[in-house]
Amino acid sequence: MVKKQNDILSEQVKAIPPSAIRRFFDLANEMKGEVISLSIGEPDFVTPWGIREAGIYSLEQGYTHYSPNQGYMELREAISEYMIRRYSLSYKPAGEILITVGGSEAIDLVVRALLNPGDEVVIVEPCFVAYKATVVLARGIPVTIETTADNSFKLRAEDLEAAISDKTKLVMIGYPNNPTGATMSRDELSAVAEVLERHPDVMILSDELYAELTYTEEEHCSIASFPALFDRTIVVNGFSKAYAMTGWRIGYACGPDWIIGAMNKIHQYCIMSSPSTAQYAAIEAARNGDKVIQEMREEYNRRRRVIIEGCRQAGLTCFEPFGAFYAFPCIRGLGIDSDTFCERFLREKKVAIVPGKAFGSCGEGYVRISYAASLENIQEAMVRLSTFVQDLKNEGKDNR
């Protein structure tokens, strides 16, 4: 080879960092099995049996072939009904819904379908790690907005206005939010919607994977429900979080047919179609899953209260998250950064949580604690958190 390997690789691929917390990742993997893990962004529930059984039945029947590129019509119909039932959003199964391999593929497809090199994409941090990477891979330019705990990690209209330029192609919004657990009510979103109404050429990607895990009286509100924005919003959702179906890899995108069509073009060449067995299971989930979702949501909500109380008892400030299954307490003032905090917590107290830095630089000073874990594990982890924070405070005194 004449060229160095690094010169051969794509500039785009080299531009995305492997992970901000690689070292911590490796350590957590090494210690897996001996630790309480509150570091996982997936439900601890196994997929409800009724849904698993539907997948098994499809195999028994020999439904093992490719599905249509855009996914089985039955599934798109079930999703269409679900979107009306739960969010009052109306999408035609024929051209406005695309079944993808998890929400992640849908996000990538939206970005690739829309971006030309140099287009700007507004990203609200802290956020799911894939947003920035997909934009960079598509030769777009991420423009980040930092949200803060003071404002409960909600997107403020003035920050959005300031971030939008004449190069902005897309705004990516993700509420309920991973990693913060923040949600946005209809009122709060309406201020954001007003800004977007003033910029009619800006497209909107709304990542609503955690929509079902909203714990406020007011149900989840999608930005797509603002009439002026409906025609340029792509809603990304999926079965992973709400139905505890992460391993099945079924997500979907709903939006205007001209964008969904463009996304389907990429999807048909890169992916062909989503796994058929998983689609059959998802049909059962979308049709008959409302009750199991509700039971899981109630369980998460109880754990949520336990973990918030635990963080506060441990002496950490923690804004109250009303969505997803994460708490995002602040660890500033303890004299160490989030990476060190998590590494030491793992080594010294055998509890795994994730440094906030992994989700964007403004996540530094925070840690993500998942409450997708059993009550016993959460309670024990909170006891250990309390002693750990006390240890750190004592060290601080000794050093003074």
Place this chain on the structure above:
Amino acid sequence: MLDRYELLRLIEHNARLTQPELAVMLGTTEEEIAAELDLLHKEDIILGYTTVVNWEKTKRESVTAMIEIRLMPQRDQGFDKIAQHLYRFPQVSSCYLMSGGFDLMLIIEDSTLREVASFISNKVAPIEGVVSTATHFILKKYKGNGVIFDDKPIDRREAIIL
């Protein structure tokens, strides 16, 4: 506002949750939990607290039988009087009035097969109004009280998922 049904569902599955734990989980105060539990006892909605035991893992010998009983209804009293007569026996752990091909379902727990058999022939069959009985012995308990026996959950997730 405390949802009493959520409280009931919670303690029905785990009666060991303490009042402070319940208060945090349900987003309320210990006082309110205590008052509601008090009320639920007074209203005879909560009747007792039990433990789910897998006796098969112990050395204790016991047998469980389900007995279908067909009855001749009694004037003015329907099936209630016979049901009452039967459920007073301590070996009867559950007693149900049923629709379908028989009338009462008794669940009997006793230490030996012989004892169950003698209970049926001496205490159940001779009762006036009992037309016939059919006894089914339980060979293995797979699931009871909503709990799957011999099913320890294993966390199969990766160490970290962002």
